Amino acid sequence: MTTPVLRVHNLRAGYGRAEVLHGIDLHADQGSVITVIGPNGAGKSTLLNTLMGILPANGQIDLEGDPIQSLTLEERVMRGMALVPEKRELFGTMPVEDNLLLGGFRQMRLANPHWRDRMDEVYTLFPRLKERRLQLAGTLSGGERQMLAVGRSLMSGPKVLMLDEPSLGLAPLVVKEIFTIIERLRETGVTIVLVEQNARAALAVADYAYVLEMGAIGIHGPAEQLAQDPRVIESYLGAAKRKEVA
Structure with a gap:
């Protein structure tokens, strides 16, 4: 059995005394795309910032089998973690x-x-x-x-590329182009962690999916399977998807 490129166990993090993430478990294999979907305020961006070392945390974060939770942001970058933040942060x-x-x-x-x-x-x-x-x-x-x-x-x-809401604020045609590029990135072997409110597009491109609600993983499984899950359809995919499945 191969070791996941990224493995997270019992991850807890927040701001000051306010805990936002409550015991998160997830993993991502080499060259896979995992997506984390959920409502606003669920803790999705907090999760990425914690994995990157921007926020302090308790729990285990392994990169290629080695613990990195005690490493600084700069050290995690040197080990192969990369984050594209929601605001892009360009010069x-x-x-x-x-x-x-x-x-x-x-x-x-x-x-x-x-x-x-x-x-x-x-x-x-x-x-x-x-x-x-x-x-x-x-x-x-x-x-x-x-x-x-x-x-x-x-x-x-x-080694791990994390994308925070890459479709945010973009026109539909551009969104389609961005997700096509994410599919092409998979072919390069980089492991992708995708946080995205566009659940339909995220599930279409991902191999595995996690639903984050109130700082905890509620549902997880193969993305294709979650796209057919009545709970996910009702909460995140809307009436059009309900008709399609029916």
Whole structure:
């Protein structure tokens, strides 16, 4: 039996004395896409921030079998964790290409002589970024900024890529493009943890899914199975899905 790339056991975290996550268990295998869906305020972004080391936590977090819960944010980045936050956090006054180069910091620190070659891989995945490589990041469209945020994280060569609400605020056609890219990312071997309010799109692209409610995992299982679960349909997929299943 292979060791999961990411394994989380009894994870508890919050803000001050207010506990937001209550004993979270989850795992992700190499090259898989797992998604965490749930209502606003369920703790989805808190989960990603905790895994990244932004928030203190109790419990076990293993990366490739090694515990990382005591590591700092910077140490987790060097070990191969990457987070694309909901707000993207780009350097708006810098060109696209400079934003990408900054993303290569981990590979540069690891003394990888070919770290700049990852730029070509990112441009192959996102041709629009190559077209706009000299354009200031702050002048990009919403979809292009999301592509740049993902591309910058890929420059680090992550083992686990965490995406926080990648479809937020984007037009439907752009959302479809973003999820197509997530499917293509699976082929690169990177493990993806996807937090997303668009439950239908998330379940369509994921291998395994977790439903987070009130800071605890309520339901989990293969994404295809959860997409047919009456509880998930009722709460997250809406009337259109109920008719389809019927």
